Amino acid sequence: MQEIISLLGFSFFSNAVIAGLLTSIIAGIAGTYIVSRKIVFISGGITHASFGGIGLAYFLGLNPFFGAAVFAVLSALGIEWSTQKAQVREDSAIAILWSLGMAIGIIFVFLTPGYAPNLMSFLFGNILTVTTTDIITMLALTVLLIAGITLFYRLILYIAFDQEYTKTLGFNTTIVRYIISIIIALSIVMSIRVAGIILLLSLFTIPQAIANIFTHDFKKMIFISIAFSFLGVLTGLIGSYYFNLPSGAIIIFTLIIFWSILKVTIKLFRTH
Amino acid sequence: MDRTPIINIKNVSAGYSPDKIILKNINFTVYKNDFIGIIGPNGGGKSTLLKVILGLLKPLNGEISYKEKSYNKVNIGYLPQINTIDKDFPIKVIDVVLSGLMNGNPFKRFSRPEKQKAIDLLSKMGLEKYQNNPISKLSGGQMQRVYLCRAIINNPELLILDEPNTYVDKNFEKELYQHLIELNQKMAILLVTHDIGTISSVVKTIACVNEKLHYHNSNIISEEVLKTYNCPFELITHGHIPHRVLDNH
Ligand SMILES: Nc1ncnc2c1ncn2[C@@H]1O[C@H](COP(=O)(O)OP(=O)(O)OP(=O)(O)O)[C@@H](O)[C@H]1O
Ligand SMILES: [Mg+2]
Numbered sequence: 199m200q201e202i203i204s205l206l207g208f209s210f211f212s213n214a215v216i217a218g219l220l221t222s223i224i225a226g227i228a229g230t231y232i233v234s235r236k237i238v239f240i241s242g243g244i245t246h247a248s249f250g251g252i253g254l255a256y257f258l259g260l261n262p263f264f265g266a267a268v269f270a271v272l273s274a275l276g277i278e279w280s281t282q283k284a285q286v287r288e289d290s291a292i293a294i295l296w297s298l299g300m301a302i303g304i305i306f307v308f309l310t311p312g313y314a315p316n317l318m319s320f321l322f323g324n325i326l327t328v329t330t331t332d333i334i335t336m337l338a339l340t341v342l343l344i345a346g347i348t349l350f351y352r353l354i355l356y357i358a359f360d361q362e363y364t365k366t367l368g369f370n371t372t373i374v375r376y377i378i379s380i381i382i383a384l385s386i387v388m389s390i391r392v393a394g395i396i397l398l399l400s401l402f403t404i405p406q407a408i409a410n411i412f413t414h415d416f417k418k419m420i421f422i423s424i425a426f427s428f429l430g431v432l433t434g435l436i437g438s439y440y441f442n443l444p445s446g447a448i449i450i451f452t453l454i455i456f457w458s459i460l461k462v463t464i465k466l467f468r469t470h
Numbered sequence: 471m472d473r474t475p476i477i478n479i480k481n482v483s484a485g486y487s488p489d490k491i492i493l494k495n496i497n498f499t500v501y502k503n504d505f506i507g508i509i510g511p512n513g514g515g516k517s518t519l520l521k522v523i524l525g526l527l528k529p530l531n532g533e534i535s536y537k538e539k540s541y542n543k544v545n546i547g548y549l550p551q552i553n554t555i556d557k558d559f560p561i562k563v564i565d566v567v568l569s570g571l572m573n574g575n576p577f578k579r580f581s582r583p584e585k586q587k588a589i590d591l592l593s594k595m596g597l598e599k600y601q602n603n604p605i606s607k608l609s610g611g612q613m614q615r616v617y618l619c620r621a622i623i624n625n626p627e628l629l630i631l632d633e634p635n636t637y638v639d640k641n642f643e644k645e646l647y648q649h650l651i652e653l654n655q656k657m658a659i660l661l662v663t664h665d666i667g668t669i670s671s672v673v674k675t676i677a678c679v680n681e682k683l684h685y686h687n688s689n690i691i692s693e694e695v696l697k698t699y700n701c702p703f704e705l706i707t708h709g710h711i712p713h714r715v716l717d718n719h
Contacts, residue, residue, distance in 0.1 A: 234560055340672050353576045356569045359559050364622075366524045368574030414560045414604030 205237055210326060211439070217328040218431035219335040221401070223390040223413050225422030227343045228385035229402030230409075231378065234416060235358050240277050243292040247299030249274040249395050252320055253306030262320065264388045274383035309397040320332050322395030323446030325435055332391055338341075339388050343381065351434070354378065355416050392431065401427060406454040408442060411460050426456060475537065476544065476658055477523060478629050482532035484515075484522045491530065492518045496683045500628065504658040507673035507689070513679040516662045517551055520630050523660070524548055537627075547626035547657075549617045552636050557606050562661075564588050564601040568618050568624040591619040594600040595648075610637030618646070622653060630657045647672045650668070695715055 207424075232241050248270040255265025273295050280288050280411030307317060319327060349353060356364045357371050365371045386398065395403045409422035479498040486489040492515040499522075500506065510516050522534065524546060536544045545568065560664040567588040572578050592598050595615040600608060608616065614637055621629060631650075635643050643665075649673060650659060663669050669689075670676075676686040 230560075235558070247577050274659065350576055352569070352572065352578045352580075355561065355565070356572065359566070360550075360555060360569075362526060363548060363550060363569070364572070365526055366488075367569070367572045369572070369576065410560070414606060415562055416560045419560050 210328075211435075213328050213330065213333060214325045215432070216333055217336060217392060218325060218435055218454050219428055220333070221389050222405075222424050222427035222431055224336070224339050224343060224385045225389055225401045226405060227347055228382050229406050229427075230416060230420045230423055231354070231358060232382065232402055233406040233410075234419070238399065238403055239289065240281075240292055241382065241386065243273050243277065243296045243299075243400050244270050244383050245395055246296045248383075248387055248390070249304075249313050249320070250299035250302030250306075253303030253310075257306040257310045262408045263387060263390070264321050265423060266390060267384060270383035271380050273299070274379040275376060277450055282372055282375065316443075320390060321396050322444040322448075323390065323397060324345055324438070325390050325392045325431070325445035326438060336388050343385065344381045346381065348431055350374075351417070358416075378415040392445065393449060394446040396442070397450050400429075400450045400453065401446075404450065404457055405430070408453070408457050408460060411457075411464055412465065426453065430456070474502075476502055477502050477537070480520060480525070480533050480535070482529045482534060482583055484527055484529045486518075486527070488530055489702055492681065493522070493679075493683070494502055494617070494681050496532070498659055498677070498685065499681055500660065502627070503654070504660075505654045505674040506658075506660050506663045507666075507669040507671075507676045508660060509664070509676060510679040510702055516679045517632055519679055520548075520662065522659065524630065526610060540607060542614070545626045546626065547621035547622060547624060547629045549621040549629075549631045549634050550631040550657065551613075551662075552617075555613075557608075559605065561606055563592065563597065563603055563616055565650050566605060567619040570620040575687070584632060588619065589621060593625055594615070594712055595619060600637055611639055611642060611671070613678065614659045615642070615646075618649070625656065629653060629657050631660065632662045633664070634661070635665055645670070652691055 232238055233430040251265030251267070251269030252262040253265075254269075255262045258265075277288075277295070288448060291365045318324075341388060353364070353369065353374065356367075357369070357374055357461040361371050361375070381468040385400075387397050389401060405423035406419060409419040410425045412422055413419055430449045431445075433452040434447075437443055437447040437448035437452075479496055481497045482493065482498075483491055484496075487717075496519065496556040500692065508516050508519070518527065555606065561659055564585070568580050568584065571580065571584055571588075589598060589601055592601050592681075597608075597612060597615055597619075600612065605613060605616070614634055617636060618631075621631070625669045629650075634646060640645060650661070653659065659673075661669065661673060674691050675689060678684040678686070
């Protein structure tokens, strides 16, 4: 314990704790929306498509997160547009987007002279490399998310629940859905640092699955998800510091252990 | 009878794509105090007509005018056909009912009296003990009652119900119709249903929708009306035999 407290003195470690907290809030809010609306697969498509942006940005010598954000937002808007138009979930279109993004990313990384040292951390996440600039960007997004969900809580809830009915109440639900999908895409990109592209989606879904054990209320789901997510992130942080393992993997592992223990406990209590 | 029109539909054609027209040249007026039963075969376009009235589907042709200038100002309560809703969604029963009070305000917060009103309505439907339960705990019939509460909580001028009796047991169905007759004192009602046996004692007039709309200015479902109701089945078995269209009388 003593040792952990003294670790907080190191700026990279406290940076990591702050980044973990911010990521938990981002994933808690955005993930609750994703899980409630059952758009996990769509979010997976957006996440992997963003890798194309990372590769392209590398090739062009730009900030990879900028590339990821552009690809993520464009694919999110594209998917939202196609679902609004056709009123159906276009599973194969999403799968194509998913692999296309990865393919573009890999091609550009190969084309880039030299080698991409951070490639692994983009794929699997490394919470210990978070910079102060990253934290400022994350903080901005967190503030935006908290303000948005607080001000427009009812509207967001009802659009997610029953878009058509909400439209009859006099709202332009289409525009709101586009705005939400942009914010979801940015939330995904901002979580790449901590969880990595391959594991990121679990951070947006497993805490919600845990929260679902305790509640079936949208608002409570957000709070409980954030709490468990942060607990998972802290464990991941300690694990990656002491055992030099990728933080994303440890976070997911911890969360799944929480989830299994709670599920089993609840089952035992229910049957007795 | 009050003959103030609330909604006037003129030569409206509608469909989900221009090459497949679902509703053809519809003329239809809803007046204050109306209670219209809308019947017709599956896929005949009943729900589509409601969507056009609600502004959810833009007509391909023709025009709709409302009592006031823009749609948002006509207060319409809506109970959608049930099969489109996700019952796993994490939302409480009372919050579903409260959504009927949003009134186009994106920053909406609900006051105590508003919450009380939702609870009162739920009590009226025998659901007060479920107010804080997630909707996944309710049966299909109970859910229909919740949607009825949501549709009427804002005291609409026009109440639009798309098959509200789906999943509802016979006991509550009677109660439901009693509620509707009572509500009709204050609002016009459009009721889509396949229950032609019972509605004739509830509604004032009848419209049959099957690509076209046949309005029957009485609640007596005679053989003539039933013939209109059945016409698509004849079309299927005998090909394009011209069928009788009821005159407005
Ligand atoms: N969202 C949609 N996109 C494309 N076509 C649709 C859509 N909704 C309905 N349709 C088609 O429009 C036609 C009319 O459907 P509608 O739902 O209006 O029928 P209905 O009279 O309400 O039938 P039911 O009694 O089964 O509810 C059907 O052929 C249906 O396939
Ligand atoms: Mg229908």
